[in-house]
Amino acid sequence: MSSKTLVKICGLSREEDIDAVNELLPDYIGFVFWPKSKRYVxxxxxxxxxxxxxxxIKAVGVFLDEDxxxxxxxxxxxIIDIVQLHGAEDEEYIRKLKEKNGCEIIKAFNVNKLATLKDAESSSADHIMLDSGAGTGIPFDWSRLxxxxxxxxxxxxLSPDNINEVLSKIQPFAVDVSSGVETDRYKDKNKIISFMKVCRNEN
Structure with a gap:
């Protein structure tokens, strides 16, 4: 496995965002399909x-308790390559979705609501995401991980300002950033560049 942490830029909504990631080539991008999100498409x-x-680049669809x-x-x-589940979707939901088309699934868990991280580790999803909530942009105690x-x-x-510190303490498979690479609620190419340089050991 590469020592470089994979990168997902989430919440893309404009052609300018696509132009930027096509140039910078993160591993994943995310489309948010939750209507209450300000990044909804x-x-x-x-x-x-x-x-x-x-x-x-793999396109991830972000859902919250969708049909x-x-x-x-x-x-x-x-339209998407990978499914990311951010709601109360249980093991039965994951099993049924897998049966539909065998798609790759990321299941997100709010670390602040878990007494133990073993619940997340035991998920049958292909990947797990450890988060502080549904797009809050608020960090949590990373040492728990x-x-x-x-x-x-x-x-x-996560942001360009703290990602170096984070990766010096823990080694996630991938990092997911959205508001941390935005200016005035829109993706900022320069912030994405700064973020990715750290993740790819290019500093």
């Missing part, structure tokens, strides 16, 4: 953006 817009996305058939349809149509044996995505309060 509808399915038609996501398709338009995905059609312009470099094929080397399984709707999620599976987006995978089937190629030293007990986690399973590879994980880290999210919640």
């Amino acid at each position: 509808d399915y038609a817009k996501a398709k338009e953006l995905k059609d312009k996305l470099d094929k080397r 399984i058939d709707k999620v599976a349809e987006l995978v089937h149509k190629g 030293n007990e986690v044996k399973r590879p994980y995505f880290l999210a919640g309060g």
Whole structure:
């Protein structure tokens, strides 16, 4: 496994965002399909953006308690490559979604609501994400993650200002950033560059 931490830039909503990531090539990008999010995109817009996305970048669809058939349809149509679940989706939901089309699944867990991280580690999802909540942009006590044996995505309060410190303490499989690389609620290419340089040991 590469020593470089994989990078997911979440909450893309504009063509300018796609142009930026096509140049910078993070490993994953995210489309948020939760209507209450300020980064929400509808399915038609996501398709338009995905059609312009470099094929080397995996598109992740972020959902919160969405109907399984709707999620599976987006995978089937190629609008997203990976599903990220941020709600109360249980093991039965994950099993049924897998049966629909065998898609790759990331299940997010709010670390602040877990008494033990073993619940997250035992998930049947392909990947787990350890977060401080649904897009809060607030960090948590990262030292808790030293007990986690399973590879994980880290999210919640990450930014170019703290990612070096974070990666000096823990070794996540991947990091997920959204508000931390924004200026006035829009993705900022220069902040994405700064963030990715640290993750890819280019400083």
